[in-house]
Amino acid sequence: MASRPRPMRVNPEREAAMAKIGTFVVDPKAGSYCNIALDSGERIMVSHDQGGFKGGTLTVLETRWWGFATGETLLTCSLDSAEGKTAMARLTQGIDPKSARATPLGVFVYALAECKSLADARARCIALVGGA
Numbered sequence: 842m843a844s845r846p847r848p849m850r851v852n853p854e855r856e857a858a859m860a861k862i863g864t865f866v867v868d869p870k871a872g873s874y875c876n877i878a879l880d881s882g883e884r885i886m887v888s889h890d891q892g893g894f895k896g897g898t899l900t901v902l903e904t905r906w907w908g909f910a911t912g913e914t915l916l917t918c919s920l921d922s923a924e925g926k927t928a929m930a931r932l933t934q935g936i937d938p939k940s941a942r943a944t945p946l947g948v949f950v951y952a953l954a955e956c957k958s959l960a961d962a963r964a965r966c967i968a969l970v971g972g973a
Contacts, residue, residue, distance in 0.1 A: 860954050865946060872897070875950045876904065881958040885915065889946040896921040899945050901966055903959055913959075916966035920945055928970050 863876035874888035884904045891897030898919055903912035918925050932948040941947045952969055956962040 860956060862950060862954055865941065865950075873944075873946050875946060877950065877953060877956075879956055879958055879962065883959045883962075885953065885956075885959070885962055886911075887946060887950050887953065889920075889944070894944055896925070897945070899925070899949055901949065901953065901962070913963075915959075915963050916970065918970055924970055932969070 860880060861878040863878070865873060865875045867873040872888060872890040874886055877885050877887065879885065886902045886904045888900050888902070889897060890900075896919075898917060900914065900918075901916040902914050905912050918928065920926070920929060929945060929948065932952055933943050936943045936948070942951055949969070953962055953965055956965055
């Protein structure tokens with residue numbers, strides 16, 4: 842008599858922890874970006890036009906068809922504006938200033954990592970810049 846395979850037990854807390862964060866891609870001339878696969882299967886891309894710790898513009902886009910065509914722009918934030926500086930100050934509290942997480946790209950990627958869907962990401966983007 843053959844034994845039946847036992848069902849694998851999954852910890853729901855671990856499974857629902859966060860979206861899948863892709864590789865941080867940095868080009869000194871073009872800036873940096875990172876793709877995030879949300880639990881819903883939707884994808885977003887966070888990009889920083891200057892890379893590193895500099896100001897510039899940070900953008901969050903919905904991506905479709907493996908990133909070749911972009912959908913909705915969820916956020917465009919000038920990091921040199923008062924709104925951008927306030928968001929960065931709030932999001933970098935308690936983070937080692939020398940770490941990659943303290944960069945504009947790192948801060949926004951990890952702030953969006955808990956989003957489950959595009960609707961969650963959209964609401965989170967509004968809250969990030971709005972101060973909630």
